[in-house]
Structure formats: C-alpha cells, structure tokens
Amino acid sequence: MKISAQEEYGLRCLVQLANLPSGESLTLPQIAEREGISAANAGKLMWLLNKAGFVNSTRGTKGGYFLARPADDIYLNEIIKVLDEDVLSSHCDSYTGVMDKCVHTGDCGIRPVIVGLHEIVENALSRITLAQMVGNEKTVDAMFHSIQGINRTIEPQRV
Amino acid sequence: MKISAQEEYGLRCLVQLANLPSGESLTLPQIAEREGISAANAGKLMWLLNKAGFVNSTRGTKGGYFLARPADDIYLNEIIKVLDEDVLSSHCDSYTGVMDKCVHTGDCGIRPVIVGLHEIVENALSRITLAQMVGNEKTVDAMFHSIQGINRTIEPQRV
DNA sequence: TCAATTCATTACTTTTTAGTCAAGATTGAG
DNA sequence: CTCAATCTTGACTAAAAAGTAATGAATTGA
Ligand code: FES
Ligand code: FES
Numbered sequence: 001m002k003i004s005a006q007e008e009y010g011l012r013c014l015v016q017l018a019n020l021p022s023g024e025s026l027t028l029p030q031i032a033e034r035e036g037i038s039a040a041n042a043g044k045l046m047w048l049l050n051k052a053g054f055v056n057s058t059r060g061t062k063g064g065y066f067l068a069r070p071a072d073d074i075y076l077n078e079i080i081k082v083l084d085e086d087v088l089s090s091h092c093d094s095y096t097g098v099m100d101k102c103v104h105t106g107d108c109g110i111r112p113v114i115v116g117l118h119e120i121v122e123n124a125l126s127r128i129t130l131a132q133m134v135g136n137e138k139t140v141d142a143m144f145h146s147i148q149g150i151n152r153t154i155e156p157q158r159v
Numbered sequence: 160m161k162i163s164a165q166e167e168y169g170l171r172c173l174v175q176l177a178n179l180p181s182g183e184s185l186t187l188p189q190i191a192e193r194e195g196i197s198a199a200n201a202g203k204l205m206w207l208l209n210k211a212g213f214v215n216s217t218r219g220t221k222g223g224y225f226l227a228r229p230a231d232d233i234y235l236n237e238i239i240k241v242l243d244e245d246v247l248s249s250h251c252d253s254y255t256g257v258m259d260k261c262v263h264t265g266d267c268g269i270r271p272v273i274v275g276l277h278e279i280v281e282n283a284l285s286r287i288t289l290a291q292m293v294g295n296e297k298t299v300d301a302m303f304h305s306i307q308g309i310n311r312t313i314e315p316q317r318v
Numbered sequence: 319t320c321a322a323t324t325c326a327t328t329a330c331t332t333t334t335t336a337g338t339c340a341a342g343a344t345t346g347a348g
Numbered sequence: 349c350t351c352a353a354t355c356t357t358g359a360c361t362a363a364a365a366a367g368t369a370a371t372g373a374a375t376t377g378a
Pocket of ligand 1: 091
C-alpha cells in the first residue's frame with residue numbers, strides 16, 4: 001500500500017500553485033526547480049492536471065500554470081483519482097492472476113478488507129483541501145490530525 | 160495509493176492456510192489452483208512468507224505449507240510490512256526526483272499528509288488478524304466495519 | 319536404493335510504471 | 349514580422365515490479 005510517484009509529484013506541484021499569490025503563475029522550469037524534478041517530468045504531470053481541469057495554462061513569454069479553481073475548493077481525493085487510476089471500483093478485475101476474473105467468485109473474505117482499506121484512504125483524502133496543505137509542517141500536521149480525529153464512523157452516544 | 164500484487168496475493172495465500180483444518184497443509188500447486196495464480200508465483204510468495212516466519216514448510220511427498228503461528232495471533236500490518244517494504248519511515252528518501260534528498264528540507268507541508276495517510280492504513284491493518292479474514296464476504300465485511308468504526312482518535316467527551 | 323514429490327534459490331523474461339526527448343503550436347515583445 | 353519563451357503531444361528509453369523457468373536439495377515410500 002503505497003503512493004505512486006505520479007500521485008506524489010503531481011500533488012506537490014499543485015501545492016506549489018496553491019502557494020502562489022493570486023494572479024501569479026509558474027512556468028515548467030520554475031515548478032521543476034521548486035520540486036527537484038526535471039522540467040520534462042513536470043510537463044507531463046501538468047499536462048495530466050490540465051486535462052483533468054485542475055490547472056489552466058497560458059503559453060508564450062510570461063506564460064505558465066495556475067490553478068483553475070480556488071484551492072479551498074479542490075479536495076485531495078479528486079486529485080488522487082486523476083493521478084492514479086481508481087482501483088477501488090475494480091479490485092477483482094485488477095488482480096486476476098492467470099485467470100480472467102478473481103477466483104473467489106461470489107463469496108470472498110479478501111475483498112471487503114482490501115476495498116475497505118481503499119475506502120478509508122478515500123475517506124481521509126476527501127476531508128482535506130489543497131488550501132489546507134499550504135503552510136509549514138507543524139500547521140499542516142496539526143490540521144491533518146485534527147481532521148482525521150473527527151473521522152469517526154461510530155454513532156453519537158446517547159446520554 | 161494502491162495495494163501491490165505481492166501484498167494482494169501473499170495475503171490471499173495466507174488466508175488459504177488460515178482456512179485449513181488444524182494439522183493439514185497445502186502444496187504449491189494446491190495454493191496456486193485455489194488462488195488462480197501460477198505455481199511458480201505461489202512458490203516465490205511462500206518463500207518470502209517462510210523467510211519472514213509466517214509459514215513453515217515440509218518437503219517431499221505429503222509435504223506442503225502451513226501457518227507457523229496461530230491465525231488469530233497474526234496481524235495484517237505485520238504481513239504487509241514483509242510483502243511490501245515499509246515506506247512509512249522513509250518517505251523523503253523514496254521520492255527525491257533528480258536530487259539526492261527531498262527539496263523541502265526542514266519545513267514541509269506534504270510530508271505530514273502522506274505520512275499520516277500511511278499511518279491511517281497501518282492503523283487499520285493492525286486491528287485485524289488473519290483469523291478474522293476467514294469466513295464469507297458478509298461476515299468479514301461486518302467484522303471490518305465494526306473494527307474500523309471503533310477506530311476513533313478523538314478523546315472521550317466530558318459531560 | 320531409487321524414483322517421485324515437494325520445497326528452495328537464483329537467474330531470467332515480461333509487463334508496467336516512470337521519466338526523457340524532440341518536434342510542433344501559441345503567445346508576447348520588440 | 350520575427351524571435352524567443354512557453355506550453356503540447358506523442359514517441360521513446362530506463363527503471364522497477366511482476367512473473368517464469370530451471371536447477372538443486374530434502375523427504376517419503378516402493
Ligand atoms: S479478491 Fe476478488 S473475489 Fe476475492
Ligand atoms: S515530501 Fe519530503 S520534505 Fe516534503
């Protein structure tokens with residue numbers, strides 16, 4: 001269970017844009033430098049994010065990328081869904097071994113656990129916006145734990 | 160954020176062994192058939208799990224694999240740690256782009272989120288035993304949600 | 319003993335993911 | 349208009365993960 005390179009770097013690039021004063025934009029070399037990746041790689045990531053509607057771009061001198069929507073309106077689960085295709089809905093089509101379909105047809109004790117795990121992650125991500133990732137480590141860490149702390153699936157107790 | 164093939168199939172093979180009546184064992188072809196993977200692949204997985212101490216094996220006719228410990232004593236996070244190396248503790252060494260180290264030295268808003276996500280998963284897995292994955296889909300699903308429901312990180316409220 | 323069965327280990331091949339390159343298109347400045 | 353800066357796009361290359369093959373070693377039973 002790990003995050004892919006595309007998710008990691010794509011997310012980082014978006015945070016760089018979210019970090020920007022309103023009206024400004026970043027070029028590929030600028031993004032690349034700030035994240036320590038190559039400009040070519042940044043280009044590919046921004047292309048994906050552009051296609052998905054998270055960023056807009058302008059060409060030519062003074063061109064660059066900027067967020068297409070307000071950062072506090074973009075939730076991380078939307079981003080992750082674009083950067084790494086959704087496996088939650090197709091688990092049994094993805095891990096088929098040498099067969100065409102999962103062998104545990106119908107009754108399966110694995111699926112609820114794996115799918116449940118992915119749901120937990122999805123759930124956690126859907127509570128965080130891009131805007132909330134801007135800031136220093138301490139602030140973001142506090143935000144994360146505060147949000148996840150509220151993530152209770154238990155019913156309120158009666159007193 | 161997805162589970163790797165090794166995690167998926169390794170876990171499945173262990174569940175097959177956990178499913179077994181006490182004293183019995185499964186050969187590689189048997190495991191392979193039950194999981195719809197090749198015997199060679201099953202062999203590699205079982206080799207890993209054997210090295211890690213989750214299963215024991217006997218050779219020769221009537222040989223096979225069986226759990227080295229009681230299934231209700233094996234937690235999923237231990238298994239996953241063996242099947243897919245731990246990324247939780249080394250995030251900034253893994254995604255370094257073209258540099259040697261992460262660029263956001265010291266103060267980073269990404270790390271707490273990524274690390275936090277992995278912690279959530281680790282946490283969820285550490286609450287489930289292999290024994291709890293034996294059973295039909297409905298039972299396991301109920302077990303999973305019941306356990307995760309209790310997974311609250313919020314302090315008890317004062318009244 | 320000897321042959322069949324089974325695990326053990328390492329090397330190899332294939333597939334997938336990650337990352338790079340190069341040619342093209344658009345924009346703005348002078 | 350022309351040029352340099354910049355994004356766009358698809359093909360290409362490299363690296364990592366997944367899966368296969370082959371050889372060797374232990375065990376059992378005839
Ligand atoms: S994992 Fe797909 S049916 Fe069990
Ligand atoms: S992700 Fe490593 S320092 Fe930010």
